[in-house]
Amino acid sequence: MSSYKYPFNKVINREGTNAMSVTGYRGYLFDPDEDLSGKYKEENFIPMWVADMEFAIAPEIIDAMKKRLEHPLLGYSMVADPGYSLAFQKWCTDRYGWKPDIKHLVHAKGVIPALYSLIGHICKPDEKVLIVTPSYAFFKHGADFNGVELVCSDLIEVQGTYCMDMDDVREKASDEKCVLGIFCNPHNPTGRVWSEKELQELGEVCLENDVTIISDEIHCDVLRHNTSFTPMAGLFPNSDQIITCMAPSKTFNLAGNLFANIIIPNDELRKTYSENYLPVENPLSIVAAQAAYTDGHAWLNELTDYLDANFKYLKAQLDAHLPHTKFVISESTYLAWVNVSHYFPTDENLTLFFARNAGVLLEGGDMFVANASGHIRLNLACPRVRLEEGLHRVITAILEK
Numbered sequence: 001m002s003s004y005k006y007p008f009n010k011v012i013n014r015e016g017t018n019a020m021s022v023t024g025y026r027g028y029l030f031d032p033d034e035d036l037s038g039k040y041k042e043e044n045f046i047p048m049w050v051a052d053m054e055f056a057i058a059p060e061i062i063d064a065m066k067k068r069l070e071h072p073l074l075g076y077s078m079v080a081d082p083g084y085s086l087a088f089q090k091w092c093t094d095r096y097g098w099k100p101d102i103k104h105l106v107h108a109k110g111v112i113p114a115l116y117s118l119i120g121h122i123c124k125p126d127e128k129v130l131i132v133t134p135s136y137a138f139f140k141h142g143a144d145f146n147g148v149e150l151v152c153s154d155l156i157e158v159q160g161t162y163c164m165d166m167d168d169v170r171e172k173a174s175d176e177k178c179v180l181g182i183f184c185n186p187h188n189p190t191g192r193v194w195s196e197k198e199l200q201e202l203g204e205v206c207l208e209n210d211v212t213i214i215s216d217e218i219h220c221d222v223l224r225h226n227t228s229f230t231p232m233a234g235l236f237p238n239s240d241q242i243i244t245c246m247a248p249s250k251t252f253n254l255a256g257n258l259f260a261n262i263i264i265p266n267d268e269l270r271k272t273y274s275e276n277y278l279p280v281e282n283p284l285s286i287v288a289a290q291a292a293y294t295d296g297h298a299w300l301n302e303l304t305d306y307l308d309a310n311f312k313y314l315k316a317q318l319d320a321h322l323p324h325t326k327f328v329i330s331e332s333t334y335l336a337w338v339n340v341s342h343y344f345p346t347d348e349n350l351t352l353f354f355a356r357n358a359g360v361l362l363e364g365g366d367m368f369v370a371n372a373s374g375h376i377r378l379n380l381a382c383p384r385v386r387l388e389e390g391l392h393r394v395i396t397a398i399l400e401k
């Protein structure tokens with residue numbers, strides 16, 4: 001693992017940087033005063049939970065941010081120069097053959113804030129939002145925040161691979177109160193990259209039933225080698241009912257920069273969104289994102305190699321030591337979705353179990369809305385030595401039960 005140009009093997013101490021991964025788990029993963037005492041002291045916990053990476057960002061991005069700091073003003077800024085939008089458009093065109101119309105591009109301080117606001121603009125209080133489960137929990141939080149009902153369609157799992165239950169989705173979408181579907185592609189937590197055929201069918205079902213689609217594609221750039229991604233909106237060029245959310249945050253480890261791309265083709269909705277959004281962006285975030293989309297290909301390519309290898313390592317370790325786990329290397333994301341149900345009673349709080357018994361911070365199935373018991377989500381975006389130690393602890397904790 002030493003032939004990398006970029007330092008993916010380097011362990012970086014995040015103490016003192018206000019990083020959520022090491023300081024924010026109380027309150028998010030547990031009750032704030034939860035007793036986490038167990039085999040490891042908290043200062044030795046290994047964070048494998050929140051979806052950011054333990055890798056240094058690309059030097060191309062750091063250089064762009066440093067260069068921007070040579071100009072001594074950081075006043076109110078906005079995406080005014082078309083350079084950024086064109087770089088983002090080129091990224092999508094080159095990688096996915098989809099050329100978003102930059103007139104439709106607006107921004108957000110993150111995909112989560114955009115979801116919260118879009119749900120409110122699209123749904124009336126008695127209307128419903130459809131998601132597939134297991135799900136990234138903020139889809140549910142966004143519906144709850146806006147006081148609208150959430151409708152869940154469970155994914156079907158066959159030997160570790162997930163697919164949508166299209167009959168169930170069709171039935172739920174045909175409820176006239178169901179006006180919005182929020183779908184994650186690639187899917188967090190399972191890592192599925194929905195195929196063109198699946199997306200076509202899903203899109204047709206929603207559009208036939210006047211269900212607006214938010215396609216959260218925040219994970220779309222982090223693919224295993226030999227996997228390809230199709231933006232949902234690209235399949236329906238004549239529809240203005242598909243909103244696309246993309247960002248450099250997951251791909252380039254820039255989540256703290258609070259900057260996301262939201263493509264809203266419907267003029268009225270885009271106007272409503274924009275009237276309710278203060279388009280002031282952090283000037284460093286804009287240059288970082290532009291540098292990422294312009295000069296980030298080589299770094300991302302190497303990240304892909306590194307993650308592919310981490311996934312293979314995980315698979316080999318599970319096969320060797322925990323043969324009753326069910327795990328399939330995902331097509332995307334740096335998140336591994338592992339079925340450990342053989343080893344635990346169904347009501348076990350897995351997040352708590354692994355904190356206490358392995359000193360590993362991870363997310364158990366109950367954090368993913370529904371249809372997820374007996375699973376853990378492990379973040380593999382870390383140097384191999386860190387993965388080895390974290391995994392060793394997870395395996396030992398299960399075997400010593």
Ligand SMILES: Cc1ncc(COP(=O)(O)O)c(C=O)c1O
Nearest residue numbers: 051110111112136184188218260
């Ligand atoms: C599917 C999905 N959407 C959105 C987010 C968060 O987006 P942001 O940080 O841009 O608000 C995450 C983070 O894990 C995610 O997995």
